[in-house]
Amino acid sequence: MTRWIDVTALADIPRRGSRVVALPMGPVAVFRTGDDQVFALLDRCPHKGGPLSQGIVHGHAVTCPLHNWTIEFATGAARAPDHGCTPRFEVRIVDERVHIAVAQSLAEAAE
Amino acid sequence: MDMSLRQRLVVVGNGMAGMRTVEELLARAPGLWQVTVFGAEPRPNYNRILLSPLLAGEKSFDQIVINDLTWYRDHGVTLHANDPVIAIDRDRRTVTTASGMVQAYDALLLATGSNPILLPLPGRDLPGVVTFRDADDVTRMTEAATAGGEAVVIGGGLLGLEAAYGLAKLGMGVTVIHLVDRLMERQLDHAAADLLRQELERRGIRIRLSTQTNAILGTDQVTGVELATGEVLPARLVVMTVGIRPNASLAASAGLTVERGVVVADTMATSDPAIFAVGECAQHRGVCYGLVAPLWDMARTIADQLVGRAEAVYTGSQLATRLKVTGVEVFSAGAFDGRDGTEAILLTDPARNRYRKLVLEGDRLVGAVLYGDAADGDWYFSLIKAGTPLGAMRDLLVFGEAIATGGSDASPTAAVAALPDDAEICGCNGVTKGHILAAIAKHQLTTLDDVKAYTKAASGCGGCAARVEQVLALAIGEAAAAPAEKPLCKCTDHGHDHVRAAIREQGLTSISQVMRALDWKTDDGCATCRPALNFYLLIAWPGIYRDDPQSRFINERAHANIQKDGTFSVVPRMWGGVTTAAELRAIADVVDRYEIPEVKVTGGQRIDLFGVKKEDLPAVWADLNAAGMVSGHAYGKALRTVKTCVGSTWCRFGTQDSTSMGIALERMTWGSWHPHKVKLAVSGCPRNCAEATIKDFGVVAVDSGWELHIGGNGGIHVRATDFLCKVTTDDEVLEYCAAFLQLYREEARYLERTAPWVVRVGLAYVKARIVEDPAGRAELAARFRHAQTFAQVDPWAEIIAGRNAAEFRSLDPVEA
Ligand code: SRM
């Protein structure tokens, strides 16, 4: 079971930028791409835990600010030649607001 | 020419030597011979040397193919792959193949290479026991490696170590067993071999020296290796690399003279004048070679013979070896282990893991072993081959080419210019300087890739790429070589200079316009091109282009340096390194208020506050702003610090007021963006306490005025400045500085600091623009000052006032 959590208005996220939200599973980076799609990843680079939210967003990917790994939004996976994966979360937009899916169990655990 | 009249050349062996001979022949007389090639391997020919990177996963098979099937077709060469020749009938001049084909020849070329030696150990025929010679061996090893487990390599020579490295990289546990008491004993002395052993052990490869193997164990698959001591090493894969034996059996059964290899004369003809032999299967003047370098000369001689140049001869080769294990540089050549009447020069630097041994006989170099840094290997090898008298160079010889041939001034291009035309540039493919120059002239080549395609230089191990580029620069001039600039990034085919020119000439004023006008391949670029474009637009259109924060690296977007834990550091500007009690007090208060964990004086004469949380940044800045302090841009590709010494105000040697000069410079230049960071310094006398001669723009006071220096930096490669000129007044210092910085930021490529830029365009060019052209200098300085009217806005104040506020706020936490 998943539960949708309303985190922010779409307009609050800069295009090709991001915002960070503290969720029960940890800090989550919410990215908005140049073509206005929204993705959410755990804000931890699979390399050495760099804050992905602080990277440069290009296409449907972000380049980590610490050592330049590029992480794909669609999968959370690092682009070759690097290897690694960061958890990603489902996102939906309802009335210009961004909702993130959180597993029910996690949501309960936090309560 | 009528096909039936053409002479028929049949080549046995589709390997490196055979095909190289065919290429040389085609280059001399394309239609003269009708060429048929038989190959035992089921594929076109490839670069056997690169089987090592293929095994290590550093190259794909396609990348190591030398001539693909289209090439054979286009050049009218008939290839019968996967069909070995099994007999030669010398009376009827025909060969017979395994499939039963009979082919007549007028000339026959044997290029059958060598076979790996299999030790006569029990168990050597078990599945899982392989050699390392061809592409099938690599497939067998990579397949075994996917299942992981243990591998044993028998034989610690060049091939064995490259196999061990590849298998370890593929994830196997690897042990190398070597009979002798040091690795690569045919190429290395004890000291270098020992360093190599330590390095390989650090990479997790186990090495057993002076160790003999008794048997290979297993019933229907290898399970281990038993040593002479009775000890058993478990293994799923055993690689035997104990040596090679020339493949001369076909020649022997045809009755040709064979000793270790097929005996050839200086013309490369065997005991039958219609039959030649080339490569590892041949034995010339008693020597059988096991490296590629001799092949090139042999191939040229045979091609000459085949086009009727009877005087062409091969007289033997000297050899050099390099190990192809990424990150381990090993080179050896000549009489490296010394002999009677020789003496050695040694250089040992254990801390940097370097070793060099040069063997001299009288006034000449006869052998060399390099470990750790082998960049000078080719140069030493050319001295050995040419027998150059060393003379005064002897004293500095061990420090390498740059130092021994005239100090750091001698540019690499000058060194290449001094080489004779027959100097070998690419050892893997035997390409000489003359050959490259001729190809450049004939085909109007302008890029390294072109030169690779036409000459094969730098297409082997790639170690000579820099030298090939120098030959290119020599041929078409450094400036002309520049348009061949690499693409800015994968999103475009255009280089930096082209993009910049287009921005100006086509009046492009936004990142998206640039991308559209120049056919970018991605929708919105990447982390490499966006910051570069943002910078180029900012410099091209001051006051018009609106900076794009999302195209800036986080440090420049958040105006602070990101730390490895995601916190930031804050450095307020401290004009010329001078501060006051009030400023220090304000800093102290901020540290207390925001619980900042560390305060440090920087190498740039100011104070750094480390470990500030991103959300606290605006508040910290507001407090510092209130005390009159602004951002120090310690994070940006921007003007950083202006270091000063106390100068004439206090110092007994000071000739001018260097502190005030520094402050004036910092006031003029702060806030300016550049291709890379820019640092200034002003020293009050030539004792130079502010280290002005390793700064981008350095000023040194003398009695009669100021000396201006440019293009220095600290960093990994320290570069002292070049002297630009001397001026007398303070205003001149400011004008020259503004003009120099403007020229730099208008013309240098993004991320190119002043030092490499000055080296690239030449000091003479900078002098012509700044010193010799007063009107041009005034215009440059005016453009700098105009742009500064828009740039000198404190980014802290802007953010406190609300610009880009979202950047610093996290969203409210959600409890769920
Ligand atoms: C803080 C400081 C060290 C200190 O505690 O003293 C420092 C810290 C860093 N230096 Fe530096 N450098 C500092 C003075 C220097 C100096 C000394 C000087 O300026 O006189 C040098 C040698 C002079 C020079 O630049 O040529 C210096 C040469 C470098 C280099 C090599 C530059 C080069 O061209 O090769 C780098 C790497 C780079 O920029 O790519 C570097 C990069 C860095 C970075 C930005 C590394 C990074 O990307 O994270 C460090 C940021 C730390 C931080 O988060 O604040 N730092 N760095 C100094 C800040 C000075 C300031 O007040 O702004």
Ligand SMILES: Cc1cc2nc3c(=O)[nH]c(=O)nc-3n(C[C@H](O)[C@H](O)[C@H](O)COP(=O)(O)OP(=O)(O)OC[C@H]3O[C@@H](n4cnc5c(N)ncnc54)[C@H](O)[C@@H]3O)c2cc1C
């Ligand atoms: C893994 C590895 C790494 C190496 N690294 C280096 C290095 O770094 N530097 C260096 O200088 N050298 C290196 N070498 C050596 C170099 O590859 C050889 O010197 C070179 O390939 C010899 O060329 P060749 O044409 O004589 O033999 P090969 O390239 O072996 O060609 C001989 C060909 O003849 C075929 N053949 C044999 N008998 C018949 C027959 N009866 N009919 C038809 N075809 C036949 C074989 O199948 C083979 O394809 C390396 C070799 C290996 C295996």
Ligand code: SF4
């Ligand atoms: S010298 Fe290295 S570790 Fe020290 S501050 Fe500079 S970049 Fe960082």
Ligand code: FES
């Ligand atoms: S932590 Fe992200 S690239 Fe290193």
